[in-house]
Amino acid sequence: MKTVLISGAGVAGVTLAYWLQRHGCTPTVVERAPRIREGGYKLDIRGAALTVVERMGVLDAIRSMSTDVRGGSVVDASGRRVASMDGDTFGGRVHGDAEIQRGDLHRLLYDLTKDDVEYRFGDSIASIDDGPDGVTVTFDGGDTRVFDLVVGADGLHSRTRALAFGPEEDFVRELGYRVSVFSVPNHLNLDRWELTYVGPGRTALTYSTAQDAEAKAMFLFAADPAVPAPRDRAAQQRMLADAYAGEGWEVPRLIEGMAAAPDFYFDSLAQVHLDRWSNGRVVLLGDAAYCASPASGQGTSLALVGAYVLAGELAAARGDHERGFDAYEQRMRPFAEKNQKLGPSNIKRMVMKSRAQVRVSMAMLALMGRMPGRDRMMAKVIEPIHRAANAITLENYEG
Ligand SMILES: Cc1cc2nc3c(=O)[nH]c(=O)nc-3n(C[C@H](O)[C@H](O)[C@H](O)COP(=O)(O)OP(=O)(O)OC[C@H]3O[C@@H](n4cnc5c(N)ncnc54)[C@H](O)[C@@H]3O)c2cc1C
CATH class of the missing domain: 3.30.9 (D-Amino Acid Oxidase; Chain A, domain 2)
Incomplete structure (x- = not known):
């Protein structure tokens, strides 16, 4: 049974905790914020990510929390509506895609996992010492623990990435x-x-x-x-x-x-671009590994799919984390790169x-x-x- 420390209780971190636990691992999530983060922008869940949330049994709950935005208009300086469109067209969705407020999704995923997963709120990883038999982690709070693996799901400005891969400016x-x-x-x-x-x-x-x-x-x-x-x-x-x-x-x-x-x-x-998403027993996930930028509209879907694939490949590799990390990257990288390409083109529109x-x-x-x-x-x-x-x-x- 693998003990896995996940840094970050965003969509990527909490979804990973869910799937690791379902595959028989023991995840611990450390989150810098004092509690699960509420509020935030509306997010789209599209394509393969819909299959992930369906397999988690939360697709109906997500639909029941839909933003239900009916449509949108482009206005000029006087407020005149120049053009109007229905909600899906305005949001770049096709029928069946879901839109939910970020905080509602965080709360839903957290509630799904909170009884089975250890959460450490208001704390953060201070240092990582990657050894042959495990990773020794010291927390800001002062205590030290050893985990089999560490996952950096701590977003665009990931501290895990900085500790295990190098400074932010090399990758962002x-x-x-x-x-x-x-x-x-x-x-x-x-x-x-x-x-x-x-x-x-x-x-x-x-x-x-x-x-x-x-x-x-x-x-x-x-x-x-x-x-x-x-x-x-x-x-x-x-x-x-x-x-x-x-x-x-x-x-x-x-x-x-x-x-x-x-x-x-x-x-x-x-955006975040790295040649490799894992280093020894440390691996990156979600925005920390392959942020596509909010302009892509795909950050949440990438986080959901990445968490599903990483947990699944680790389970399939039966304890061989190097094989699991390689398979995760092989499956996810082409998908992440295709979605990253949306960011620069969307922002120009x-x-x-x-x-x-x-x-x-x-x-x-x-x-x-x-x-x-x-x-x-x-x-x-x-x-x-x-x-x-x-x-x-x-x-x-x-x-
Ligand atoms: C304005 C805006 C609009 C967006 N619109 C969309 C959209 O329409 N569609 C879409 O799919 N995506 C959208 N996104 C992107 C989406 O929110 C992210 O891509 C997605 O949430 C990635 O999740 P994540 O878990 O990887 O990272 P994050 O959501 O950034 O979560 C990282 C977590 O790690 C925590 N953390 C950070 N540092 C530390 C640390 N040192 N120690 C412990 N914890 C730490 C943070 O508090 C946070 O809880 C938008 C984002 C923004 C900002």
Whole structure:
């Protein structure tokens, strides 16, 4: 029976804990936050990831917590709706894909595992000593334990990766944009609707869901990729306010909301690329290994599928972790790479370079809304996402 320490109780870490436990291992999850992280943006679960959550028995629960966003509109500076689409088209989904708020998914997966898995909240790995018979881990809390394996599922800025593979700048590729998300009062009285405003080099959107009385605001703007995103909240909020200064529509009011938001999130849009995802007895999973960036819309699905494959391949390798890690990487890498390719191409559609480009795409959107072949055109935009989401065949490791 393998003892596995998982760093990070995000979608990747908790899903891995579930599957490891089901395959007879003993997982421990260490999470820096004091409790499971609630709140956050809405997430899509598509393609192969739907099979994973179905095999976990939570697909119906996920559907019952659906954001149920009915549709979305692109607006101009005066608030006029230039084009509107149904929710699935606007969100790049095909029929059957699921959309859920990040916090709801975290809570659901945590509730599924909390009775069988040891969770250490408010702690973190301080050091890793990888030996022939196990990994000696010292925690920030001061105690030391030995595990058979350690999994870094601690996100884009993974500390496990830094400890076992090297500094972040060796693996994180900036896409040249910043993203910010936070809750705001639903002052536009949106009813499961999304509004998107596109300015030169900066996009702002707001939406409400069936599960939340408040609305969310999201900002995506171009930034120098050579300058790292500030880590200090005051500097982040200054940067956001500066980037949208003088912008029209409801942007000033949405930006104002950041001061009181309990869940202000700000980061670079970035991807993670490593030549190898394992080193000795330490392996990476989810955003820590192959972050595709929020622009791909596939981070959650990659986390779910990766956790399923890693746990399954370790079980199939019957104690030979090197064989299990190799098989995990062989199966997952082509899938992860296909989905990573979506990030840079999607972001170019979401953030326009110049005022002229904004004008042209607004005119095209308005025209498209009146054209008979519009559904076919939208299907072409969604098709690559759908293809990437299904670009893996899942083994049945219990069969
Ligand atoms: C704004 C935004 C929008 C997004 N939209 C989508 C979308 O539409 N569709 C989609 O599929 N994905 C989307 N994503 C991406 C998705 O949230 C992630 O890709 C996905 O959650 C990856 O999960 P993860 O578990 O690998 O990492 P994370 O969700 O980042 O989880 C990592 C966990 O590790 C913890 N942690 C960090 N450091 C430490 C440490 N040192 N010690 C212990 N614990 C630590 C963190 O607190 C966190 O709980 C979006 C992300 C953002 C930010």
